Amino acid sequence: MSATGIASGFSVEPIGFADGLDALRHVRDAVFVQEQGVPVEIERDALDPLCRHVIARDAQGQPIGTGRLTPDRRIGRMAVLADWRNRGVGEGLLKALLAQARELHWPEVTLHAQVRAQAFYARQGFLPYGERFVEAGLDHQSMRLLLDAVNPVESREAGLAALLGVLDGARRQALVYTRDLDPGLFDRPEALAALRRFAVGGGEVRILLQDPAAPQRAIAPLLGLAQRLTTAFALRAIEEPVDRDYPSAYVVNDRGGWYFRPLGHRFDGETRLDGDARARQLRAHFEPVWERARPCSEYRALGL
Structure with a gap:
């Protein structure tokens, strides 16, 4: 399974954690650790080897975005390098993750959205629930999407x-x-x-x-x-x-x-x-x- 942003010159595809470790960390360290100040010991958790990962690459094959599905049916570690934001990469990553969730016959997926990214997930059908909370020093909002179903x-x-x-x-x-x-x-x-x-x-x-x-x-x-x-x-x-x-x-x-x-x-x-x-x-x-x-x-x- 792969998806390509033809006009923007990028592709999105699944990647194994062991094989893609360097590429995944290249993006995530740049976005979460360096840009947002998340401690590296929090960013790199024990769930990573158990997750399904997707990666976005530019036309030269360089990693520009990441995302993952955790075993508890949650989307996370959505990250796009600064130069590639607002060019459809995040949407491509999210759609690839949702496609995997459907292949797994999951009835729903959840995520912890950074508050500033909440509208992005809303545009893809996710709805907020519960109170806002702080995670890794940043304000977050839980969101949920029932797949192929009416959402209350x-x-x-x-x-x-x-x-x-x-x-x-x-x-x-x-x-x-x-x-x-x-x-x-x-x-x-x-x-x-x-x-x-x-x-x-x-x-x-x-x-x-x-x-x-x-x-x-x-x-x-x-x-x-x-x-x-x-x-x-x-x-x-x-x-x-x-x-x-x-x-x-x-x-x-x-x-x-x-x-x-x-x-x-x-x-x-x-x-x-x-x-x-x-x-x-x-x-x-x-x-x-x-x-x-x-x-x-x-x-x-x-x-x-």
Whole structure:
């Protein structure tokens, strides 16, 4: 099994610990020990020989990234050399590890994400659980992914992670059915950054609102973003009683990703980034409501 980042000039493949010791330590020592100040005796643990490892190499065969699966079904030691970050290497490593987990028929995988990397894992479908903690002197957050299954969303932070995953997976369109732009979710900086990135990249965001006055009163930051990117955002107000009585809320993309909340005023619900059948159902629900809804004329003063 191997994967190649053709445009970026790297490849990812499994590697045995004994055979790959020097290459693995080349990357991990540079990232964890030298850059992050993790003591070498903590970085090199007794689990290493028991783990499945993957390595990323550049076009010349030099090691540039690592990751591992531990026997307790946890992803760890994800590291990419500084010059290769933001070029798809981390995603390639993670996908290779998840492919191995599926080959092993694991129902789920967990990881301890450095807090600054939490959004990266959220974009791949991982959801946070539990409290933050300190590991090797760095703030961490436990995260979990159920493989090839619906993932339960049990908190606001998990809801934000689910939203980031759906938005990052969208190709051309994201549909949002919401009561009032969900304060605590769509006003989070991470959510706004993901929406902006998608819109600037040519994506279309359609938003159905049950209560369009509430975000206007609250000066919701998403309205300001939509004002600046008018060709990417369209907002409509729901008026038909049958639609206004709908209790749920959701966001769904055009590649099978969705986050559904049975009660629209709560954050708990379910999500999956590769759930094509459910995504089709949600899109089929959205479209006729969109056709019946009216443009948010009250936003005209905002330029929307």
